[in-house]
Amino acid sequence: xxxxxIIVAPNAGxxxxxxxxxxxxxxSADIAKEGRRVFTLGxxxxxxxxxGRLKSxxxxxxxGERPQEGDAIIIRSHGIPPNKERELKExxxxxxxxxxxxxxxxxxxxxxxxxxxxxxVIVGEKNHxxxxxxxxxxxxxKGRGIVVETLDDLxxxxxxxxxxxxxxxxxxxxxxxxVVGELALWVKELKVINTICNAxxxxxxxxxxxxxxxxxxxxxxxxxxxxxxxxxxxxxSLNENSYxxxxxxxxxxxxxxxVKRVGITAGASTxxxxxxxxxxxIEEICRGSSCFSS
Amino acid sequence: xxxxxIIVAPNAGxxxxxxxxxxxxxxSADIAKEGRRVFTLGxxxxxxxxxGRLKSxxxxxxxGERPQEGDAIIIRSHGIPPNKERELKExxxxxxxxxxxxxxxxxxxxxxxxxxxxxxVIVGEKNHxxxxxxxxxxxxxKGRGIVVETLDDLxxxxxxxxxxxxxxxxxxxxxxxxVVGELALWVKELKVINTICNAxxxxxxxxxxxxxxxxxxxxxxxxxxxxxxxxxxxxxSLNENSYxxxxxxxxxxxxxxxVKRVGITAGASTxxxxxxxxxxxIEEICRGSSCFSS
Numbered sequence: 070x071x072x073x074x075i076i077v078a079p080n081a082g083x084x085x086x087x088x089x090x091x092x093x094x095x096x097s098a099d100i101a102k103e104g105r106r107v108f109t110l111g112x113x114x115x116x117x118x119x120x121g122r123l124k125s126x127x128x129x130x131x132x133g134e135r136p137q138e139g140d141a142i143i144i145r146s147h148g149i150p151p152n153k154e155r156e157l158k159e160x161x162x163x164x165x166x167x168x169x170x171x172x173x174x175x176x177x178x179x180x181x182x183x184x185x186x187x188x189x190v191i192v193g194e195k196n197h198x199x200x201x202x203x204x205x206x207x208x209x210x211k212g213r214g215i216v217v218e219t220l221d222d223l224x225x226x227x228x229x230x231x232x233x234x235x236x237x238x239x240x241x242x243x244x245x246x247x248v249v250g251e252l253a254l255w256v257k258e259l260k261v262i263n264t265i266c267n268a269x270x271x272x273x274x275x276x277x278x279x280x281x282x283x284x285x286x287x288x289x290x291x292x293x294x295x296x297x298x299x300x301x302x303x304x305x306s307l308n309e310n311s312y313x314x315x316x317x318x319x320x321x322x323x324x325x326x327x328v329k330r331v332g333i334t335a336g337a338s339t340x341x342x343x344x345x346x347x348x349x350x351i352e353e354i355c356r357g358s359s360c361f362s363s
Numbered sequence: 364x365x366x367x368x369i370i371v372a373p374n375a376g377x378x379x380x381x382x383x384x385x386x387x388x389x390x391s392a393d394i395a396k397e398g399r400r401v402f403t404l405g406x407x408x409x410x411x412x413x414x415g416r417l418k419s420x421x422x423x424x425x426x427g428e429r430p431q432e433g434d435a436i437i438i439r440s441h442g443i444p445p446n447k448e449r450e451l452k453e454x455x456x457x458x459x460x461x462x463x464x465x466x467x468x469x470x471x472x473x474x475x476x477x478x479x480x481x482x483x484v485i486v487g488e489k490n491h492x493x494x495x496x497x498x499x500x501x502x503x504x505k506g507r508g509i510v511v512e513t514l515d516d517l518x519x520x521x522x523x524x525x526x527x528x529x530x531x532x533x534x535x536x537x538x539x540x541x542v543v544g545e546l547a548l549w550v551k552e553l554k555v556i557n558t559i560c561n562a563x564x565x566x567x568x569x570x571x572x573x574x575x576x577x578x579x580x581x582x583x584x585x586x587x588x589x590x591x592x593x594x595x596x597x598x599x600s601l602n603e604n605s606y607x608x609x610x611x612x613x614x615x616x617x618x619x620x621x622v623k624r625v626g627i628t629a630g631a632s633t634x635x636x637x638x639x640x641x642x643x644x645i646e647e648i649c650r651g652s653s654c655f656s657s
Contacts, residue, residue, distance in 0.1 A: 246544035
């Protein structure tokens with residue numbers, strides 16, 4: 070008997086940067102095993118189960134502890150200002166940098182644009198850790214600029230002739246477009262480096278690809294999660310046999326009767342181990358007799 | 364008795380580039396006086412009276428004549444492709460370049476952006492003489508690019524990672540903003556040099572400045588001219604004593620009774636001599652007794 074073929078969407082669940090940060094945290098658990106302590110600078114993701122799981126491996130958020138020789142600290146995917154990183158090193162931490170490469174690209178972009186003489190506009194939220202990190206890099210490379218959270222914030226930029234624009238990686242495309250359009254009318258020269266990470270849109274593109282070519286499409290994620298519900302609605306429009314579940318427990322074996330190919334995707338707040346759980350559960354069901362009963 | 368003070372809006376009537384072209388044509392009339400012929404490459408402006416006036420000075424649109432030694436030809440404010448200019452010189456014409464400096468700035472911008480490796484988007488009308496001239500310069504400097512007249516035209520630009528944008532000088536700000544916004548979402552790096560000439564908006568700004576500080580505001584221009592009607596509507600909203608006329612003949616002396624300051628502006632299709640006519644007529648009225656009767 071052949072196994073069912075399961076296609077997990079390449080961009081299911083956490084974005085690339087968060088996946089990478091969690092992987093680095095897991096790998097750091099080896100350090101914890103050697104008796105040294107491993108901290109993360111703030112919760113590594115906004116998912117208590119996942120933070121709990123990492124804690125059980127010996128990796129936990131820093132809460133005012135003083136480092137001891139060899140203690141490690143993980144910088145989250147958001148990144149931090151460079152002076153803050155130096156401070157951690159000076160305190161004696163071994164720094165593990167899990168800053169998302171897409172966020173590093175923003176740091177590089179603001180410095181490149183500054184060196185080219187542009188006044189910088191960072192389209193983003195003023196108090197977001199990622200933006201605070203980027204502002205730190207802008208200061209480090211002696212650049213000048215502002216964070217634009219509302220169109221009103223733009224006024225200051227209008228006074229400059231040459232403006233360079235980047236975006237917080239998770240910024241809304243709609244607002245970014247508005248800001249760039251306004252600036253184009255006001256300043257003489259505008260250089261835009263689009264640093265929006267397209268995790269949400271590629272996750273949706275995956276569903277457009279996969280749902281039509283499978284017998285059953287499973288969408289994992291909170292029932293109250295907007296981005297998951299949108300994934301499910303796309304899946305359902307393309308494949309009648311689409312199901313929205315939160316965990317593997319909700320899987321009904323009869324969904325897979327006679328099924329040869331199953332697609333899986335997951336919303337942004339779903340850790341990969343939940344996706345793996347679902348995959349295993351389906352494999353288990355299809356190791357029995359039901360999958361190829363027809 | 365004091366003279367009435369007349370404030371003519373600095374941006375009234377023709378834009379800077381058209382004014383300059385007409386002035387160059389007038390100056391070229393001296394060449395015509397020396398018995399040589401002076402042509403313009405197409406009508407120098409879209410106003411038959413003005414073209415007729417220049418014709419009476421010996422400057423007329425080229426219509427298939429073969430140049431003779433010393434004949435002069437005037438390039439209009441729109442500009443022409445560089446190979447076309449060379450061709451005129453090879454034919455033996457003395458070339459007088461009345462290309463608007465703002466249009467020359469577009470030629471320079473497309474070449475600068477091309478040298479920096481950008482694929483060029485010219486926001487404008489495909490068949491507009493100005494755009495045809497700019498495309499000629501783009502070709503001359505070995506650049507690659509397209510003219511974008513509708514959002515649909517943008518598709519080709521999306522295939523390029525680095526895109527440089529300029530605009531036809533008379534392009535609508537609204538469409539330019541849309542194009543730049545769309546591009547910012549699709550391409551990795553976008554450089555925008557805003558080459559829209561702000562003649563229309565500065566003409567309106569003049570009215571906002573002048574209308575509230577004068578006793579009477581005169582707006583000159585075709586009754587069917589959209590831009591003139593908008594000027595009049597702004598004027599009227601700021602100053603009840605605002606009047607929209609086409610020529611000096613429509614002036615009513617009683618408008619100026621007891622008046623100390625008069626503002627004048629004019630729509631884009633109004634030659635300066637019509638503005639001068641109006642100004643003289645008002646001065647004439649106020650040389651009499653009516654202006655300071657109160």
